[in-house]
Amino acid sequence: MEPSVLAGRRVIELGTMLAAPFASHILSQLGAEVIKVEPPRGDPTRSLVRGGPSGTFIAYSHGKKSVCIDLADPEGHAAFCQLLATADVFVHNLAPKAARKLRLTRADCEAVNPALVYCHIRGYATGPQADDLASNPVAEASTGVMEANRVNGRPSRLGPSYHDQFAGAYAVIGILAALLEGKKDGRGAREVEVGLYETGLHVASRDLAGVQLKQQLLGRPEREPHGEFSMPGYGAYATADERWMYLLILNDAHWQKFCEAMGLPQATDASLATLRRRKKAREQVEEIVKSAMAARSFDDVAARLKAGGVGCTEVMPIERVLEAPQARQPGTLRPVRYRGLDFDVPEFPRSGAAQAPTDTLPPPELGAHTVALLQAAGVTASACERLLARGAIAAANPDDFAWAPVRQEA
Incomplete structure (x- = not known):
């Protein structure tokens, strides 16, 4: 079997909810080793459904390893930096202020690993709103999508977080381009910056251009009719x-x-x-x-x-949906088992997925790989013990949650 295109590449993800985890999910499906770095409470998607992980976590975190570190702790931060030094790519969707507070800006990370591809998925790219917070619905609201999607007359979000996923996919395109480019000009860390707002503008560009076309042809703004x-x-x-x-x-x-x-x-x-x-x-x-x-x-x-x-x-x-014969074709779904439950998770669509499937891991328990990966990065065993004792890092606890059972009606 030929190696996957990103085999041998290490990606560190510091992501919450969807945009950054979705990007690293695609990189994992392309063969990269993805290390999901999480705070002591874990990614919020670990506790969204009846006290346990949601479909988001199961679908987009299988194949990853989990390291649990308190980045606000100085020794925890130092341990993270040792891990970062071993990576090819760092992708995160921290708010800009949080990235500065945690000393995880491009300049901070470049000082640790000059060869790094540094990818920041943020609410807004460089500009007057660079520090403003944004989420998927904010991107829909600010780029014209929500105003046209009304439920009982009220502008409403689409439902699925498509803008987050588009931003994650755009991030992957930028990361792959940076890896292909290499370090031809001797620069430091190569930066990939994706704004959720700018992503929304690009997705809406057909409609935005259509309004301008009608303005110039008719002398008045007129929207293109819905398809x-x-x-x-x-x-x-x-x-x-x-x-x-x-x-x-x-x-x-x-x-x-x-x-x-x-x-x-x-x-x-x-x-x-x-x-x-x-x-x-x-x-x-x-x-x-x-x-x-x-x-x-x-x-x-x-x-x-x-x-x-x-x-x-x-x-x-x-x-x-998954009952359709087309959905059951080899290479379309991947069986994923997690805490005694079985899932059929759609694969990243790629040519040859049925003949050359990438390996995967079950969705990781929080901190399942913390000690092993930190020690491999050069953190000593005694240092890991000290960090565990003070709560700066954490290892897996199989009893950290239990999905609440559905109560049967009497």
Whole structure:
């Protein structure tokens, strides 16, 4: 088996919640050794569900090792620096003020390890808001996403923390670029800086450019219509048995195929043959599609659309997503066992995952690798004992939590 692309690289993650842990998760899936450094209380995702770890921790921390250090303790900080000296990459999402307080800025880390790739995922990149705090919903609110996503008229977050994950993915791109670049010009630590706000701007760039286009063409700001509403027949529709099917009717050929597959008279109706005409008759088209879907069972609709070459998929409830045959293909899911429970965790999508899977570890217990990794980095056994005794570092405690059982109704 060929070694993974990042085999032999050591990544130290100092991350909470999602952005930095997601970045190091991808690096782990690419073969890097990832050491998750956590404070005495652990990453907050360790205690979000009934007293124990959440899906975030299980999904994005398997394959990692855990070192528990109190970085506010001078001796704990010194031990961390010895570990940092052995790393190729350091990725964190501390607030800028916290990074300065803990002496973990780029300059601080460069003094410890001049060859380091230093990656900071922060709320805002350099600028007037550089020290402001931001989270995934803040990025959505400040870049136009939330204002357009309303629940009962109230601007609301999307749900999944996509901006955190985008920022983590952008960080990986920057880290890989820095590793490829090497130290050609003799610089010190190579810096990768990713702002959550700037990530949100980039993700929204299509819509932001669209508003500017309309301003210049029409002389007034006008938003691009939402993709679903600009294309009649493009969206989710309920079948007779109250299941939902998402239709991809994007162009004239799609419309023709849909009408033929569903046996509709509109298949020969020239008045609706072009997208421009269907847009003008939006309500009529929507009613045609809605009625056609509601008149048949889901299985009947699915068979007809598949036979007719119409793009579609069921709108899946989350509890059924992994039942799909496509999800069960080799290399798509990884079995992960944690505290007696079994999980199927989606893999990072990469070519050859089925033929050459990367090794993994179960999600680590807090501090499971503290002593071994610190000693390997040069911290003596007696120093580790002293640090353990004073609480500057911690080792794994298998009794640190127990998921609270669900109470059965009498």
